[in-house]
Amino acid sequence: MLSLPSSNHRSKGFTLIELLVVISIIAILAGMLLPVIGVVREMARQAQCGKNQSQIIGAMVAYSTAEETAWPDPRGAGWKLEPTPITGNEQAAKFTGGAFELLAAAQSIGNSLFKCPSAALGGPNKTVKPTMSATNTDWGWGATDNAKVSYAFDWASPSDPPSSRVILADRDIKYHADSSMACFGDAHVKKLKKSTAAGATVGTPVTKGIMQPNGVALFIENPDAKGAAGFEDDATNVIPDNIYDGQNDFAAPSTSADLFTPGGGHAKRAFVK
Numbered sequence: 523m524l525s526l527p528s529s530n531h532r533s534k535g536f537t538l539i540e541l542l543v544v545i546s547i548i549a550i551l552a553g554m555l556l557p558v559i560g561v562v563r564e565m566a567r568q569a570q571c572g573k574n575q576s577q578i579i580g581a582m583v584a585y586s587t588a589e590e591t592a593w594p595d596p597r598g599a600g601w602k603l604e605p606t607p608i609t610g611n612e613q614a615a616k617f618t619g620g621a622f623e624l625l626a627a628a629q630s631i632g633n634s635l636f637k638c639p640s641a642a643l644g645g646p647n648k649t650v651k652p653t654m655s656a657t658n659t660d661w662g663w664g665a666t667d668n669a670k671v672s673y674a675f676d677w678a679s680p681s682d683p684p685s686s687r688v689i690l691a692d693r694d695i696k697y698h699a700d701s702s703m704a705c706f707g708d709a710h711v712k713k714l715k716k717s718t719a720a721g722a723t724v725g726t727p728v729t730k731g732i733m734q735p736n737g738v739a740l741f742i743e744n745p746d747a748k749g750a751a752g753f754e755d756d757a758t759n760v761i762p763d764n765i766y767d768g769q770n771d772f773a774a775p776s777t778s779a780d781l782f783t784p785g786g787g788h789a790k791r792a793f794v795k
Contacts, residue, residue, distance in 0.1 A: 564698070567639040571703045572711030574635050575673060575690045578622075579709045581629045592681040592785030594628070596620025601654045608782040614795040615730040618675045623661050626652040636662065638672035640697040645670055672697070674729050674794035676765075678780060678787025683707030686746035688765045688792035693729070695740055702742045704765065717741040717762070727781070729766040729794055740766050750790035768793040 585594050596602040602620035603613065622636050626646070633652070637645025646652075646662035647670075653661070662671045674693045683689060685708040692702040700716040747763035761770050768781045771791045780786040781793050 568698055568703055568713060571638045575705035576709045576711060577635060579689060579705055581625055581631055585625055585628055586681060593677045594621040594624045595784055596624045600656055602656055611727045611730050614782055618795050619662050619671050621675060621677060622671050623652045624654055627654060636671045638692055638697050641672040645672060676792045676794045677784050680789055681785055684790060687790055688744050691765055691794045714742045714744060717743045727768050742766055744792060747790045763791045765792045765794050
């Protein structure tokens, strides 16, 4: 004789309350893990950003050695810039974009190397082949937009810079939450944080592309270049190196024109352009 199942036999499935408890636990765990995942992701992006800059420096050294020049120079007849002296910030930013495009063309470097992984801008056009033709401005900069290349470059650095000398840096510190990844003369990379020192946000000339909405220049200090402004620091006169402006980056007999002369800048202080 078959027996009917007991009416109080429990179902093998979850009850509504149990399901809600599980969902709540998962939501709590996700809320705890997401910030950590975001931090880890940004750390990975910073590492890739630094690696990009180190590779760019390596390619520049190879190019400069082969061409017997201080740094890649995009000036020439029919090239990105006319073969005339650079005299201002607008031309300086274009020089940087042109130098990167020259490097990409000469060394067969992928366009993505010139884009910070955390940058909001799209970077050089991935579908455009780099060329030095002045009539083609689609790769990474143009007459009104030269900030598509994520990195600023101090091509005024001497060709044999010391390890304390900044050569490349992020064009905008929003990429890494008020910090900048910077690459030095020996190709090592360091994260430099925004300075909060009072009165430390003025200077001229200023890197194009890193101005804040209120018009104040961003200040990123390279602590390794303190005391390199042409005289010794003391307790009342400490001259930090803001890599985003050219203030105190030359001393007699040098002149401000050296900031815009390839290979003619300060041996220790940087002005990335």
